[in-house]
Amino acid sequence: MNNPTKQQAITTTDKIFEQMQSAIVEGDIPAGSKISEPELSKKYQVSRSTLREALNRLEKCHLIERKANVGSRVVECTIQGLLEIYIVREALEGMACRQAAQNMTDDEIQQMKAILEQHAQAKDLQDGVAYYQEEGDLDFHYKVILGSHNNELINILCGQLYHLVRMYRCQFGMNSPRATRAFDEHSRIIEAIADRDGELAEMLMRRHIAASRKNIENKIALKQQKEQA
Amino acid sequence: MNNPTKQQAITTTDKIFEQMQSAIVEGDIPAGSKISEPELSKKYQVSRSTLREALNRLEKCHLIERKANVGSRVVECTIQGLLEIYIVREALEGMACRQAAQNMTDDEIQQMKAILEQHAQAKDLQDGVAYYQEEGDLDFHYKVILGSHNNELINILCGQLYHLVRMYRCQFGMNSPRATRAFDEHSRIIEAIADRDGELAEMLMRRHIAASRKNIENKIALKQQKEQA
DNA sequence: CAAAATAAAATTGTCGACACTTTTCAATAA
């Protein structure tokens, strides 16, 4: 797994955290399920202290929720929750894009263009479509966020929301027919960044994310119509 | 202290967390200083486990930073850090304002208007000016954020960034001459929300926050000019 | 039989101790 936010695991807590993170993202530990500290500390062969430390980190990236004297639950994957994240991403990644247009070095911009070239080639291959949608899309957004050179933005988007987004993608199976259109949108965003046009870059990124959101909203609406019929 | 994000403290960890939070925000535990677990666990008369749990929560709201096998430090209050937070706030509170215009109930809007009336009266009293700038301003922004009815936005802004903002206000002594202008800006924002004009509401909130940021940037620029002279 | 009160079990919160890593500092060598 190509996880760009992964720092080298040092302590055992790091390892448990990563294992549980993947398990939750991929649904092996089901969304909404209760977390039993004794059970999991036995399963992963660590003490409860170590496990609790890992739980704290999972809470930091919004993958679990804790209540005092009651315990932890994995977050639910609800439509409302997904839409709420899109709203936050629209605001933050839009701003990150504006900052990127202002702060990215020429080298960084060149690298982004190279990545997009790579995606373009993968896109032509039929079996590359899936790749582009999954890792490729996240990769693009990730690079833009880093390009903002704003540590607070980077921390929130890459450190906290990133895995929650991945979780929704995994569990809702987001293989939308937006692949080629998304690619074009990415191209225009990079152009705006290269032109150092922050205002346009932000607008394009916001529309790009809002389009994904509306795509989902439409899907839901259709689904509900079918259910009524 | 009127802290709107404070949940009722249940465990001893809760209490230590709140104490340390205030101590850091107000500078009693200095910005940038190293945190010694043995020292603080003795000072607060709790075990290291409990202290570490509190440290985890402080890390969640960006008040301290940890490195594996090395320890924790209180965040530094740098100009760059302050400006970075303003960027994030501009994006998130702007969006929160748009959502508030869309999602607030009529009752909530009435309550906000009432609060502003209150601020207007306090503003007329000379000794009320300070109040308005400190608690009042935070209170207004807080209500708008809640009005978004977006849990993710609320969590990030009220749960995580709120105290960091307070820390900067405390330690940099933000008593800007923007009080009356800020009040007018607040009024217009509420009007836009009441009109259900999300686009305008977002724009006004972003300008409101950007104005504060530029005010600080100017201050810094002036300061640097003086230092050179 | 249903609801409330009570007892038992399970779970979370807190503690002190030990293991391992990092830092400090003194001794040695260039």
Added chain:
DNA sequence: TTATTGAAAAGTGTCGACAATTTTATTTTG
């Protein structure tokens, strides 16, 4: 003197056990 090495001290990471709370099961009561 400065740089390197190595030992001692301090600090963080991890563990198992006990205390406090919540949940479950059982008994009692209307």
